[in-house]
Every structure is written in structure tokens, then in C-alpha cells.
Amino acid sequence: MADPRPIGVFDSGVGGLTVLREILRRTPGEATVYLGDNARAPYGTRSDDEVRRFSAECLDRLVVENVKALVVACNTSTAVALPELRRRYDLPVLGVIRPGASAAALATRTRRVGVIGTPATIRSHAYFDAVKEENPAVEVYEHATPTLVPLVEAGHLSGPDAEAAVADALAPLLGRRGADGEFIFPLPPSTQVDTLLLGCTHYPLLRPVIAAAAGPAVAVVDSATATASALAELLAVNGLEAPAGPGTELLHRVFTTGDRAAFAALAARLFGDDFPVVEAVELGAGRP
Numbered sequence: 001m002a003d004p005r006p007i008g009v010f011d012s013g014v015g016g017l018t019v020l021r022e023i024l025r026r027t028p029g030e031a032t033v034y035l036g037d038n039a040r041a042p043y044g045t046r047s048d049d050e051v052r053r054f055s056a057e058c059l060d061r062l063v064v065e066n067v068k069a070l071v072v073a074c075n076t077s078t079a080v081a082l083p084e085l086r087r088r089y090d091l092p093v094l095g096v097i098r099p100g101a102s103a104a105a106l107a108t109r110t111r112r113v114g115v116i117g118t119p120a121t122i123r124s125h126a127y128f129d130a131v132k133e134e135n136p137a138v139e140v141y142e143h144a145t146p147t148l149v150p151l152v153e154a155g156h157l158s159g160p161d162a163e164a165a166v167a168d169a170l171a172p173l174l175g176r177r178g179a180d181g182e183f184i185f186p187l188p189p190s191t192q193v194d195t196l197l198l199g200c201t202h203y204p205l206l207r208p209v210i211a212a213a214a215g216p217a218v219a220v221v222d223s224a225t226a227t228a229s230a231l232a233e234l235l236a237v238n239g240l241e242a243p244a245g246p247g248t249e250l251l252h253r254v255f256t257t258g259d260r261a262a263f264a265a266l267a268a269r270l271f272g273d274d275f276p277v278v279e280a281v282e283l284g285a286g287r288p
């Protein structure tokens with residue numbers, strides 16, 4: 001059995017493109033529809049009720065596109081709304097937290113993992129629970145970094161401002177590195193992590209800056225690759241894979257509730273020029 005319908009991918013903004021990129025690599029025969037709710041991003045500083053309502057509105061819109069599966073490529077939405085979203089649709093709905101947690105639990109050698117995410121994700125302790133489920137012996141240090149999503153949405157992915165913001169955001173968890181590369185405020189060895197999990201799909205866009213701030217002793221992992229693998233498995237198990245072989249050209253569509261040009265500019269940094277035209281969509285009757 002084969003199913004040519006597209007996969008729906010949702011994020012509050014551009015962060016989910018990091019997951020989309022891995023989905024296109026892992027399952028190149030699948031059509032996709034992406035929706036970024038940029039007009040209402042960031043979600044991570046909103047109430048749980050708002051995150052649930054906005055997420056459902058976005059997924060409702062993707063369902064109109066006749067998708068065969070939904071990927072919630074937003075940690076905040078996964079952390080707060082996934083069970084409810086799974087009840088809402090008669091479709092497989094995949095989140096990003098379990099795949100990321102399992103990648104981190106496999107990566108750590110010292111069994112100490114740091115997780116950074118939005119305030120809503122960290123407040124939910126969804127990563128703490130998911131990593132512990134993978135391996136109860138792993139210590140999980142959670143830390144909210146609310147300044148990073150606005151940085152990414154504004155397109156500041158490198159340079160001195162991004163470096164300073166990332167260093168400030170990571171200092172409570174990792175210490176702070178001086179110009180000579182040494183930590184100025186080293187944390188007690190008993191709390192030093194060897195793995196940093198990027199618990200927000202926006203953060204891989206800052207990966208070079210984050211990795212430089214974290215230093216070579218810390219492995220930086222995210223959920224994008226693991227989520228794409230989980231999706232491939234989900235499609236296979238459910239008989240939902242796209243028909244094999246040459247067929248009509250694959251359709252990839254991209255919607256944003258925000259500024260189309262700003263979205264396209266950021267997408268070009270990730271995908272190059274080979275990116276679909278960004279289409280505007282309005283949700284929630286234009287409610288901010």
C-alpha cells in the first residue's frame with residue numbers, strides 16, 4: 001500500500017525548518033506542507049492554554065491540506081499540547097521530545113545531560129521525564145533560555161550579538177568561557193554536563209555559536225535527525241509511505257502567518273535558493 005498525500009509539519013516559526021530539512025533528507029520521496037505561525041511566535045513565553053489553542057489552529061489548517069501524518073516540530077507545543085493533539089486527529093501525530101531525549105541519553109558518557117528550551121518547555125519537565133524514561137541513571141539539568149528564539153526569528157544567527165546572547169543564556173548551565181577558552185566561572189564538576197540537548201527546534205540554527213560557547217568537551221545534540229527517523233518508521237509501520245519510483249513532481253508547500261519575505265530570507269540560509277515559494281495564511285481570525 002502507498003500513500004501519496006503530504007506530511008504536515010508545524011512550528012511556531014522558522015525553527016521547524018531544521019526538522020523539515022532532516023525529513024526531506026531521510027524520506028526524499030515524500031511531499032510536505034510546512035506551517036510556521038511566525039505572527040504569534042514565540043510560543044515559549046505564552047501560557048499553556050494559548051500554546052494549546054494556537055497549536056490546534058495550526059494543525060487544523062494543515063489537515064485541510066489532506067495530510068497523512070502530522071509532525072509537531074515545536075518542542076513547546078509537543079511539551080504542552082501533544083496528548084490533546086493526538087486525541088484531536090484521526091492521524092498519526094509525532095512530536096520532537098521523545099526522539100531528542102533518546103538521542104541525548106545515547107550520547108552522554110558521563111550520564112549528565114543539560115537541556116535548554118523555552119520557558120514553557122522547561123516548565124513542563126517533558127525532557128526530564130523523557131530522558132529518565134530512556135535511562136533513569138542519567139542526571140538531567142534543565143535550563144530555560146527565553147532570549148534565543150527572538151534572536152533566531154530576527155535572523156541573528158551569528159556575529160558578536162548572537163555570541164554574547166548565547167554566552168549569557170548558557171552561563172548558568174555551562175559556565176562562561178573567557179577569551180583564552182578557559183571557563184571563568186567553572187561550575188562544580190559534579191554538575192558539569194557532557195551533552196547539551198537543544199530542546200527547541202529554533203536552536204539548531206544557532207548551533208555553531210552554541211557549540212563554540214559550550215566548548216569541545218560538550219556534545220551538542222538536537223531532535224531533528226531522530227524525529228525524521230521516527231517519522232520514516234511511523235510511515236513504514238502504518239503503510240503510509242509515498243509510492244516508489246518516478247512519478248509526478250513532488251510538491252512541497254510552505255505557509256507562514258507572518259512576513260513572507262522575512263521567512264523566505266531565513267529559509268534561504270538553511271536550504272539555499274531551492275526553497276518553495278512562501279505562502280501567506282491567516283489563522284485565529286487575525287488574533288495576535
Ligand code: DGL
Binds near residue numbers: 012045201
Ligand atoms: N521552535 C519552538 C520550540 O521548539 C518554539 C519556540 C517558540 O516559539 O518559543 O520550542
